[in-house]
Amino acid sequence: MSSNHSLFLIKPDGVERQLQQAVVEAAEEAGLTVVCRHRLLLGEEDIVRAWADTRRTEHPLEHLSLDLWYGGRPMEVLLVTGPDALARARRVKSEVRAGYRLGPFANVLHTPDHKGEFDLQLSVFAGDCATCAGAVSTDFGDYSAVPQAYPPGTLLPEAWRDIERLRELAQPLWDDPASCFWRPTYPEPYRAENPQGPQDRALYIAASPHQLSFDNLVGALVTALPGIAFGHALELVISALHHQDFTLAVGTPAECERYRDALMRQGLNTPIRTLAQDAVRREEQIRTGGWVDGSAASAA
Numbered sequence: 001m002s003s004n005h006s007l008f009l010i011k012p013d014g015v016e017r018q019l020q021q022a023v024v025e026a027a028e029e030a031g032l033t034v035v036c037r038h039r040l041l042l043g044e045e046d047i048v049r050a051w052a053d054t055r056r057t058e059h060p061l062e063h064l065s066l067d068l069w070y071g072g073r074p075m076e077v078l079l080v081t082g083p084d085a086l087a088r089a090r091r092v093k094s095e096v097r098a099g100y101r102l103g104p105f106a107n108v109l110h111t112p113d114h115k116g117e118f119d120l121q122l123s124v125f126a127g128d129c130a131t132c133a134g135a136v137s138t139d140f141g142d143y144s145a146v147p148q149a150y151p152p153g154t155l156l157p158e159a160w161r162d163i164e165r166l167r168e169l170a171q172p173l174w175d176d177p178a179s180c181f182w183r184p185t186y187p188e189p190y191r192a193e194n195p196q197g198p199q200d201r202a203l204y205i206a207a208s209p210h211q212l213s214f215d216n217l218v219g220a221l222v223t224a225l226p227g228i229a230f231g232h233a234l235e236l237v238i239s240a241l242h243h244q245d246f247t248l249a250v251g252t253p254a255e256c257e258r259y260r261d262a263l264m265r266q267g268l269n270t271p272i273r274t275l276a277q278d279a280v281r282r283e284e285q286i287r288t289g290g291w292v293d294g295s296a297a298s299a300a
Contacts, residue, residue, distance in 0.1 A: 005081050005135045006032070006089035006111055007122055009040070012073035014108040019100055020076055023109060026096055027080050030088045036079040036131040042070050042124075050124035052146040053117065054213060058155060060163040061170070061214040061234075067163075068174050077125045079132050086114065120146060153216030154223055154266050160230055169231055173238065180235045184243040185282065187235040189250045190225045197252040202278035203259050204247050205240040206269045214241070217268070224262035225249060245281050 008023055024034055047066050048056050056063045082088060089111040101107040112118040119138040126132035140146060160166065173179040180186045191199060212220075214237065221233040225248075240246040248270065249259050256272045263270045273281075 004083065004085050005079065006085040006118060007125065007132075008078040008080065008089065008092070009110040009121070009125065010076040010078070011106075011108055011110060012069065012075055013102065013106040014100070015074050015076055017100070017108075019096075019108055022100065023078065023092070023096055026092045027078065027089070030082075030092050032080040032082040032085060032088055032092070034078050035081050036077075036129060038077055038127070038129055038132075040075045040077050040125055040127065041072060042075070044071060046124050047071060049140075049143045050121045052140070052143040053120060053149040055148060056163070057161070059150070059213045059215045060156070060161050060166055061218060064163055064166050064170055065174075065214065067167075068171065077122075077132070079122070079135060086112065086118065116147070117149075150211055150213045150216065151267075153212055154219035156215050156219045157222060157230070170234065173235070180239040181242060184239070184246070187232065187239065189247045190221075190228050190232065190236065191250050192226065192255055195252055195255065197254070199251050199255075200275050201251060201253050201256040201272050202247045202275055203249040203251070203256045203263075203270050203272055204245045204278070204281075206245065206271055212267050216266070217241070220263055220266040220268055221248070223266065224259055244284075247278055247282070250275070250278075 008027065010020055010023055014020070014023070020037075024037075027034060042050070044067060047063065047070060051063065051066060054062050080089060090113065093109050093111045096109045097107045112121055116138075119136050120140065122132055123136045123138070123140055126136065155161070173181060178186075189202065217237045217240075218230075218233050221228060221236060222230060225233070236246070236248050240248060249256065251259065253272075260270045260272055
């Protein structure tokens with residue numbers, strides 16, 4: 001039955017702005033029928049189960065972002081049905097986000113990319129709703145055997161896999177309107193302490209050839225950029241995910257080539273440009289705000 005079903009999770013910012021009717025109308029215009037809708041509050045264990053395809057012990061940053069944006073905040077679930085429902089719902093998500101988003105996470109709406117994700121998330125989002133539960137075709141048991149969404153990547157250093165330690169570092173970024181979430185010119189790119197020549201090249205992140213987690217990306221920077229502070233790597237990744245072509249590092253041609261090669265071995269597409277080209281892109285980011293709808297990592 002669920003092959004013709006999908007769901008919309010109206011995020012806290014969408015509920016706060018009372019955009020539910022806009023979502024319903026967009027769904028109906030796309031040929032989808034809303035068969036059930038109910039309010040939703042997720043606790044930490046709910047998030048662990050709904051995103052069991054991204055294991056919390058391996059991807060604590062992904063789960064921290066979910067905790068900060070979803071945990072304990074009112075949301076609404078819409079179960080929809082119709083021909084090719086998953087693909088139609090994804091198109092609705094793109095249209096609604098384009099029309100109503102306010103920033104990198106305040107983007108109103110989530111919908112699953114494929115049937116496995118639909119079953120996994122609705123198995124939790126259904127709560128006590130028999131209609132929603134009836135659309136789930138998989139019994140996940142204790143959720144420990146759910147296939148993982150991300151291929152093996154560079155995990156965070158062991159010392160930084162404690163989610164509460166990460167929370168102390170990351171929550172101020174989520175709470176601060178002037179942080180790297182919201183300003184396309186922050187933070188400064190990484191530079192080697194003792195450059196071996198003029199630092200006239202810039203390395204930036206383009207679309208990744210593989211789906212990588214937030215944690216994989218930060219781990220890759222910590223591995224590839226000698227001596228970078230963990231907090232700096234975190235800020236660079238946040239900015240690169242949410243601002244177009246964000247500059248990761250500046251250095252000599254040889255330095256940037258080494259950084260690029262190390263990052264590309266870990267699945268990142270990281271081209272090099274001159275500082276003059278980089279300055280043009282940065283001005284464009286400032287002018288437009290540099291928002292992007294997709295990213296190399298996607299937890300929300």
